[in-house]
Amino acid sequence: MKLLGTDTSPYVRKVRLVLLEKNIAHTYLVDPPREPGSMVARVNPLGRIPALILDDETCVFDSPVIAEYLDTLNDTPVLIPRNDALARMRVRRWEALADGIMDSAVAVRNECVRSEEKQEPTNISLHNNAVTRALAHAAELLGEREWCEGSALSLADLALASALVYLNLRQPERDWRGAHPNLAAWFERMAARPSVRATLSAQP
Numbered sequence: 001m002k003l004l005g006t007d008t009s010p011y012v013r014k015v016r017l018v019l020l021e022k023n024i025a026h027t028y029l030v031d032p033p034r035e036p037g038s039m040v041a042r043v044n045p046l047g048r049i050p051a052l053i054l055d056d057e058t059c060v061f062d063s064p065v066i067a068e069y070l071d072t073l074n075d076t077p078v079l080i081p082r083n084d085a086l087a088r089m090r091v092r093r094w095e096a097l098a099d100g101i102m103d104s105a106v107a108v109r110n111e112c113v114r115s116e117e118k119q120e121p122t123n124i125s126l127h128n129n130a131v132t133r134a135l136a137h138a139a140e141l142l143g144e145r146e147w148c149e150g151s152a153l154s155l156a157d158l159a160l161a162s163a164l165v166y167l168n169l170r171q172p173e174r175d176w177r178g179a180h181p182n183l184a185a186w187f188e189r190m191a192a193r194p195s196v197r198a199t200l201s202a203q204p
């Protein structure tokens with residue numbers, strides 16, 4: 001299978017972490033969707049990354065669907081609980097929270113790359129406030145636990161780590177570590193994992 005993405009996309013990082021943690025053979029192709037010659041729009045009608053192309057050319061999108069599909073391929077480890085409905089819901093809700101942080105941070109980034117007179121300060125504040133609330137919620141949910149859900153690594157941890165890496169990249173001025181030391185300690189452990197380090201190595 002082939003994964004189309006970029007090194008900076010947080011949704012792509014989430015999927016790469018799933019592939020790496022589950023040790024699933026794949027080829028990762030850097031393919032920014034807006035560059036001439038990109039194959040993204042040919043395989044994903046939405047023109048977005050991540051796009052996972054299976055060996056029979058089936059294209060899987062978007063990142064929650066890809067992550068769920070990949071998780072069914074092997075049990076080493078199981079990243080989305082299979083039989084416990086509440087635990088499964090909590091993992092998917094963590095993913096939704098992390099994806100929401102990504103959505104808002106990407107929206108802020110998209111505003112900030114426009115010329116100043118075209119920027120919408122209200123839109124920027126709306127999304128920045130959503131990130132601030134979502135981080136506070138994540139910190140409260142996490143408490144002093146080692147993992148976001150249960151007693152082992154899950155998709156929840158991979159999604160949240162991807163969101164925080166993106167915030168570090170695009171909003172380095174945001175002191176989320178100072179505001180939430182428990183989240184900071186958890187993130188340090190996540191950032192030391194070989195999977196996370198591997199996705200960071202090519203980051204500009």
Ligand SMILES: N[C@@H](CCC(=O)N[C@@H](CS)C(=O)NCC(=O)O)C(=O)O
Nearest residue numbers: 009011033047048049050062063064
């Ligand atoms: N909800 C989607 C979001 C994917 C998304 O918005 N990806 C961005 C990159 S971070 C993208 O491909 N944007 C299209 C573009 O840049 O033209 C997912 O989870 O996969």
